[in-house]
Amino acid sequence: MRCLLFALGLLAACEPSKSRELDHERIHVIDNARLRTDLVGEGKFEEQATFVLVDAANDAGESAYVTLAGELDDASGAKVGDLRAQSLWIPAGEQRTFALVDRAHEPRPTAAAAKVFVRGATTPGSPPAATVDDQRQLVDDGKIVVQGTLRNPAARGGNIMVIASFHDGDGRPMTRPFAMVHVEANGAQPVQFVGPPGSKQGALYVGDSVY
Numbered sequence: 001m002r003c004l005l006f007a008l009g010l011l012a013a014c015e016p017s018k019s020r021e022l023d024h025e026r027i028h029v030i031d032n033a034r035l036r037t038d039l040v041g042e043g044k045f046e047e048q049a050t051f052v053l054v055d056a057a058n059d060a061g062e063s064a065y066v067t068l069a070g071e072l073d074d075a076s077g078a079k080v081g082d083l084r085a086q087s088l089w090i091p092a093g094e095q096r097t098f099a100l101v102d103r104a105h106e107p108r109p110t111a112a113a114a115k116v117f118v119r120g121a122t123t124p125g126s127p128p129a130a131t132v133d134d135q136r137q138l139v140d141d142g143k144i145v146v147q148g149t150l151r152n153p154a155a156r157g158g159n160i161m162v163i164a165s166f167h168d169g170d171g172r173p174m175t176r177p178f179a180m181v182h183v184e185a186n187g188a189q190p191v192q193f194v195g196p197p198g199s200k201q202g203a204l205y206v207g208d209s210v211y
Contacts (some may be wrong), residue, residue, distance in 0.1 A: 018125030025117040026060035027069065030095065032172045033114050033163070037107045050108040051101040052083060054116050054172035058090040063127055066090045067120035068098050072111040081108045082161040085119055088207070096205060097165035097173045129153050130160045132191065144195040146202030152183035154211060161207030164193035169200045178207060191197050 033054040040049045057064055068084035083100040090096050100116065102108055135148040150162055164179045174196050183189050195202050 002036050020123050022060045022062060022064050022121040023124055026058070027064075027066055027090075027118045027121050028057045028059060029116050029118065030055040030057060033116060034172075034173050035111060035114055035172050036070075037109070037111075038084060040101055040105070047105055048107045048121065049102050049105045050081065050111050051099055052114040052116065053097060053099055053176055054114070055095050055173060056088075056090065056118070056122075057095040058092055060121065061092055061093050061176050062123050063089070063091040063108060064121045064123045066096070066118065067122075068116055069119045069123055070100055070114050071118035072102065072108050073113050073115060074110040074205040075112040077113075080096070082112065083116070087120070089205075091127075097163075097167075097176050097203075099176050128206055128209065130158070130206045132162060132211050135204055140194070143197050144199040144202040145192065146195070146204055147190065147192045148204045149188050150183055150191050150206075151180055151188045153186060155185050156211050157184045157187070158209050158211040160209045162193075163205055163207050164195075165203050165205075166193075166195035166199040169196055171201075174199055 033052050059103050065087050066088040067085055070083040071079050072081040074080050082103040084103045086098050088096045130152050132148040132150050138145040138182045159180050162181055165176045166174045168174050181189055
């Protein structure tokens with residue numbers, strides 16, 4: 001997978017007086033992590049690194065920016081690297097796939113497992129404006145194609161990150177590509193991502209937005 005999302009949620013844009021930290025026990029890190037070493041980043045920033053794809057579910061009853069972090073361990077349980085923290089917006093009752101990359105952006109050939117934990121769960125004064133609606137999944141030659149409509153209800157145009165996550169038949173994450181899409185004020189754009197061979201489920205959601 002050549003593209004991974006490293007950016008954090010735009011917590012700074014939220015009103016501090018209305019932000020609250022939710023009970024971390026209500027955010028569940030799902031036991032389906034996939035450890036990979038592959039190319040991450042783009043252009044001159046592209047490099048080999050070890051990363052973990054893992055899902056987290058928000059059972060807190062309120063939507064929140066959820067931050068996960070963790071470490072990479074070898075077969076004996078000894079730590080061989082730290083995972084860079086990442087935040088994603090998770091609506092109440094939903095789950096998202098995180099891509100936690102080795103903090104030093106290095107391959108960790110001895111890594112055998114990852115310990116992932118919830119570092120934060122913040123509910124802001126208002127949710128992200130952009131959404132991906134009208135989602136549908138199509139089966140195409142043994143893989144999933146997921147389509148949707150990216151909507152920008154803001155009064156100005158913006159570059160919006162759309163993330164796709166693909167899972168296999170056992171519910172484990174396989175890939176998590178993304179793209180930056182420009183959408184005009186009060187506009188909409190169709191989006192589509194093609195999953196890897198063997199993918200059985202796909203989903204689309206919004207990452208960071210720049211207006």
